[in-house]
Structure formats: C-alpha cells, structure tokens
Amino acid sequence: MAHPGKGKxxxxxxxxxxxxxxxxxxxVLVALxxxxxxxxxxxxxxxxxxxxxAASIADPDTRHAILLTVVTALIAVPVNxxxxxxxxxxxxxxxxxxxxxxxxxxxxPFSVSPIVAGVSYLFVxxxxxxxxxxxxxxxxxxxxxxxxxxxxSMFVTAPFVARELIPLMQAQGRDLEEAATSLxxxxxxxFVSVTLPNIKWALLYGVVLCNSxxxxxxxxxxxxxxxxxxxxxxxxxxIELLYHDYNAAGSFAAASILAGLAIVTLxxxxxxxxxxxxxxxxxxxxxxxxxxxxxxKP
Amino acid sequence: xxxRVLPGLPLALGITLVxxxxxxxxxxxxxxxxxxSLGPEDYWRIVSSDRAVAxxxxxxxxxxxxxxxxxxxxxxxxxxxxxxxxxxxRLVDALVDLPFALPTAVxxxxxxxxxxxxxxFGGPLSLLGIKVAYTxxxxxxxxxxxxxxxxxxxxxxxxxxxxxxxxxxxxxLGASDLSIFTGVILPLLAPALLAxxxxxxxxxxxxxxxIIFIAGNQPFSTEITALLAFIRLEEYDYPASAAxxxxxxxxxxxxxxxxxxxQARALRYTARG
Numbered sequence: 001m002a003h004p005g006k007g008k009x010x011x012x013x014x015x016x017x018x019x020x021x022x023x024x025x026x027x028v029l030v031a032l033x034x035x036x037x038x039x040x041x042x043x044x045x046x047x048x049x050x051x052x053x054a055a056s057i058a059d060p061d062t063r064h065a066i067l068l069t070v071v072t073a074l075i076a077v078p079v080n081x082x083x084x085x086x087x088x089x090x091x092x093x094x095x096x097x098x099x100x101x102x103x104x105x106x107x108x109p110f111s112v113s114p115i116v117a118g119v120s121y122l123f124v125x126x127x128x129x130x131x132x133x134x135x136x137x138x139x140x141x142x143x144x145x146x147x148x149x150x151x152x153s154m155f156v157t158a159p160f161v162a163r164e165l166i167p168l169m170q171a172q173g174r175d176l177e178e179a180a181t182s183l184x185x186x187x188x189x190x191f192v193s194v195t196l197p198n199i200k201w202a203l204l205y206g207v208v209l210c211n212s213x214x215x216x217x218x219x220x221x222x223x224x225x226x227x228x229x230x231x232x233x234x235x236x237x238x239i240e241l242l243y244h245d246y247n248a249a250g251s252f253a254a255a256s257i258l259a260g261l262a263i264v265t266l267x268x269x270x271x272x273x274x275x276x277x278x279x280x281x282x283x284x285x286x287x288x289x290x291x292x293x294x295x296x297k298p
Numbered sequence: 299x300x301x302r303v304l305p306g307l308p309l310a311l312g313i314t315l316v317x318x319x320x321x322x323x324x325x326x327x328x329x330x331x332x333x334x335s336l337g338p339e340d341y342w343r344i345v346s347s348d349r350a351v352a353x354x355x356x357x358x359x360x361x362x363x364x365x366x367x368x369x370x371x372x373x374x375x376x377x378x379x380x381x382x383x384x385x386x387x388r389l390v391d392a393l394v395d396l397p398f399a400l401p402t403a404v405x406x407x408x409x410x411x412x413x414x415x416x417x418x419f420g421g422p423l424s425l426l427g428i429k430v431a432y433t434x435x436x437x438x439x440x441x442x443x444x445x446x447x448x449x450x451x452x453x454x455x456x457x458x459x460x461x462x463x464x465x466x467x468x469x470x471l472g473a474s475d476l477s478i479f480t481g482v483i484l485p486l487l488a489p490a491l492l493a494x495x496x497x498x499x500x501x502x503x504x505x506x507x508x509i510i511f512i513a514g515n516q517p518f519s520t521e522i523t524a525l526l527a528f529i530r531l532e533e534y535d536y537p538a539s540a541a542x543x544x545x546x547x548x549x550x551x552x553x554x555x556x557x558x559x560x561q562a563r564a565l566r567y568t569a570r571g
Binding site: 011013014022023025026027029033034035036037038041044082086087089091093094096102104105108109111112113114116117119120121123124126130151154158174177178181186190191215216217222223236237240243248252255258262263265266267269270 | 305310311315321322323325381390399401409478483500503504506507511557
C-alpha cells in the first residue's frame with residue numbers, strides 16, 4: 001500500500017482544495033445514506049420511551065418472532081457450514097469433471113432474487129407444486145411452517161461459507177494435506193489437524209456473514225412463511241407486520257435488535273479481517289466462478 | 299503431473315451434490331417447469347402484459363439511475379478510503395459494509411421514515427417540491443443503499459495496488475491531475491468499475507425488502523417486478539407468478555454471465571505477477 005506520507009511528492013488528487021471537497025462530499029453522503037438510517041432506527045425505537053421499547057420487545061409475538069429467527073439460524077447455519085466445508089474440500093483438494101459447473105451452481109443463489117427463490121420453493125412443496133399433493137396426503141407440513149423457512153434461508157445463504165473457503169484453500173494448495181496422508185493420517189484427521197487450523201478465520205468469517213443473512217432474510221422467507229402472527233413470523237417479517245399496523249415504535253424496537261446484530265456482525269467482520277480472513281482473498285473472490293480453475297490438466 | 303489422491307472425495311462431493319440438488323437446483327427447476335407448462339401463448343400474454351412491462355420499466359430505469367449514482371459515489375468513496383488519511387477512516391471503511399449487514403426490511407423502514415414527508419430528509423425536500431418516498435425516487439434511494447458496497451469493494455483493491463510510478467510519469471511529462479486521472483488511472487480502474495457496476499445493477503434488479511416499504515407500490519408507476527410476482531402469488535394466480543419470476547430468473551442468468559465476464563477481465567488487471 002502506498003501511503004502519501006510526508007516529504008513525498010504530491011500524487012494525483014492531493015491538491016488541498018480538491019481533497020477537502022471530495023472528502024466533504026463523501027463524508028456527507030456517508031452520513032446521509034449510511035449513518036442516518038442507523039440513527040433513525042435508534043431514535044424511532046425509543047420515540048415512545050424506554051418503557052414502550054421494553055414492552056414491545058417483551059410482547060409475546062415479538063418474543064416468538066425472535067425465537068423463530070434464532071431457531072432457524074441454529075438449524076440453517078450449521079447445515080450450511082457443513083455443506084460449505086464439504087464443497088470447498090471437494091473442489092479445492094480434488095480433481096473431477098464438472099468442477100466449474102458445480103462452482104457456478106453453488107454461487108447461483110447469490111444472483112437470484114430472494115422473491116424468485118421463495119416462489120421457486122412454492123412450486124416444489126406448495127399444493128400446486130411437485131411434491132405438494134404427496135406431502136399433503138402424508139400430512140407433512142413444509143410450507144408455512146419452520147421447514148419451509150429453514151429451506152428458503154438455506155437457499156439464499158448456500159454460497160456464503162463456500163465462497164470464503166474456496167479461494168483460500170485454492171491458494172493454500174494440497175501439499176500439507178498430501179504430506180499428512182502420506183505419513184498415514186486419515187482423511188478426517190488430516191482435515192481437523194492440518195486444514196482446519198489454516199482456514200479457521202475464513203470459516204468463522206463465512207459463518208458470521210451466513211448467520212447475519214439468515215437472521216435478516218426477508219423476501220424469500222416472506223413467500224414461504226405465510227406470515228402467521230405468533231407462529232411463522234420471523235423477526236424481519238414481524239417488523240413489516242408491526243410497521244403496517246401503524247405501530248412504528250414497536251416495529252423499530254424489533255428492528256433495533258436486527259440493527260444491533262448488524263453492528264455486531266460488522267465488528268466481527270473487521271476483527272476477522274485483521275486475522276486475515278476475507279480481505280486478503282479479495283482479488284480472487286472477485287473472480288467468482290473463474291477463480292476455481294486451478295491446475296490446467298492436459 | 300503426479301498427484302497423491304487425497305481421501306474424502308466421495309463423502310465431500312456426495313454431500314455437496316445432494317445439498318446443491320435439493321436446495322438450489324430442484325426449486326429453480328420446479329420454477330422453470332411450472333413456467334414452461336404454461337405454453338408459449340399464455341406465457342407471452344402474461345410476461346408482455348401492460349402491467350408487467352410497466353414493472354420492468356420501473357425496475358430497470360430505477361436500477362440504472364441508482365447504479366449511475368453509485369458509480370460516482372462508490373468511486374469517490376473508494377478513492378477517499380485508499381488515497382486520503384483522515385480521522386475516522388477505519389470507521390467509514392467498516393460502515394461501507396453496513397448495507398450488506400443490515401436486513402433489507404430494516405433498511406426499508408428506516409429509509410422510508412427518513413424520506414417520508416414528515417421525515418428528517420423528506421421534510422426539507424418536500425419544501426423544495428421533491429417527493430422521495432412513494433415515488434420512483436424512493437426506489438432509487440433503496441436500490442443505491444443496498445448495492446453501494448459492491449462498487450467500493452471491487453474498486454478499492456485495484457486502487458490500492460495502483461503503481462505510483464504511472465502517475466509520476468504523467469506528472470514529469472507535465473500532465474494535469476485531471477488528464478492523468480482520465481488518461482491513466484481511469485482506464486486501469488475501468489475493469490473493476492465495470493465489474494462493480496454490473497454487480498450493483500444485478501442486485502438492484504432483484505432487490506425486494508428494502509424497496510417495498512418506500513416504493514408506494516402503485517401499479518404502472520412504482521411497482522417493481524419482484525413485487526408483481528409476489529402480488530400474483532397472493533392472488534393465487536400461480537402461473538402468472540411463475541412466468542414473471544422466470545423472467546427475473548432469466549435476467550439473473552444473463553447478468554451472471556455479464557458479471558463473470560467483467561470479473562474475469564477485472565482479474566486480469568488485478569492478478570499480481
């Protein structure tokens with residue numbers, strides 16, 4: 001990184017007037033567009049006083065929404081993490097045909113609108129969908145219930161862990177693992193004591209981002225949940241419901257929980273980036289699917 | 299090349315394929331199947347209906363405007379973060395990711411409250427005769443907010459690795475800062491900028507949560523395509539919902555191809571060595 005330090009010749013854009021103008025332009029826009037929404041959440045949440053805020057959070061429907069969101073994350077995030085690790089292990093430590101296609105498919109949910117995801121799930125498990133009639137006669141409820149919410153959350157976050165691990169494990173190569181197995185270590189032991197220590201920060205980084213997205217997902221979940229108050233309302237859906245009930249203070253009180261989660265996520269992100277997660281792999285992360293084309297096989 | 303084959307491929311690949319098949323491929327295939335079962339005439343009638351076309355227009359135009367704004371704001375933000383040292387730089391750098399971390403519904407109600415005519419920004423703006431909430435301008439604001447990190451985060455690393463010697467060469471030749479920027483720096487940033495722009499545009503096309511609160515959602519004027527697919531669903535018009543969602547899916551595939559192309563080009567410039 002080049003620092004425009006003292007004694008060095010001025011670089012392009014270092015003209016004091018230009019510098020101050022651009023800095024002011026950017027900082028004002030950051031304040032208006034990024035900081036102000038955060039401040040307005042806090043102000044509105046407490047607009048009717050601390051007592052009302054506490055009562056809004058303690059409301060049974062809100063508590064149920066929080067519980068449902070936490071339960072969803074407790075299922076979706078670990079399953080997604082296991083998938084992400086398995087996908088990264090298969091893609092970076094082995095050679096097989098169709099690797100590029102697999103990578104593209106894993107990254108697909110990142111490009112698909114959450115609404116499209118929700119609608120798609122309806123055509124699998126809904127009454128008018130592929131398995132709907134069979135599920136109904138077996139009395140298995142997937143849509144408008146927890147399983148649907150979990151499945152939709154898994155769709156939107158499918159790439160989160162894998163895309164942090166793949167570029168990193170690609171860059172680390174296979175030498176260490178090959179050495180471990182040639183010394184007689186089992187595959188599992190190799191993963192736990194050789195691979196895992198090298199990827200732990202990136203893994204945690206992916207988990208943090210995945211969790212943040214699962215807890216905050218709105219579009220996909222709103223299609224598959226049915227929005228039943230006190231039953232299938234996750235926290236983001238509950239926020240919408242309160243907002244349309246003209247209970248702005250209650251809605252912002254619930255929103256402040258998720259805003260708090262967002263701030264915790266950002267702090268964790270910065271801390272993990274200090275450990276080398278995320279940021280170092282940015283150029284390869286940039287490449288998306290094309291970064292997963294390692295040794296060219298003749 | 300000799301390669302010792304590492305263990306675990308059948309298990310790892312098995313888990314991956316089953317997960318991807320159930321979670322990603324099956325639902326999208328079901329959507330395509332449902333849309334295809336409509337038959338070409340019905341399909342075309344739905345996706346080319348006046349209301350659907352109006353929703354494409356609103357979505358695409360607002361996404362273009364939001365992306366254009368983000369191009370200027372994102373480039374300036376990345377420039378300031380990389381080139382200038384000022385108090386609070388790290389805080390601003392961390393805050394750039396807030397739109398990704400903040401749930402879209404939360405962003406939606408916060409932006410609506412700010413820009414409503416009795417809000418902090420909406421009040422003063424309405425005195426100037428500018429209405430933001432419940433107009434296409436509101437859709438643009440929500441789209442800009444949710445997609446700003448893309449451009450900053452794609453341009454930032456390229457800007458960091460820019461060789462100062464290139465600028466110095468221009469300076470010793472007596473070129474002005476502006477002509478060095480447009481003639482030397484901008485062409486080097488262009489691939490990353492384009493990659494960021496296509497990511498930002500694609501995200502804006504699919505955004506739902508942040509927009510529906512601020513948009514007003516009037517058919518033909520402030521109704522985005524994602525909302526129309528949702529409304530058709532609530533009306534139990536499943537074929538129409540499938541058809542409109544399939545248009546969005548197709549657009550997402552096209553944007554994915556464009557984005558990958560842009561990113562592959564950007565990477566050629568970023569790749570070290």
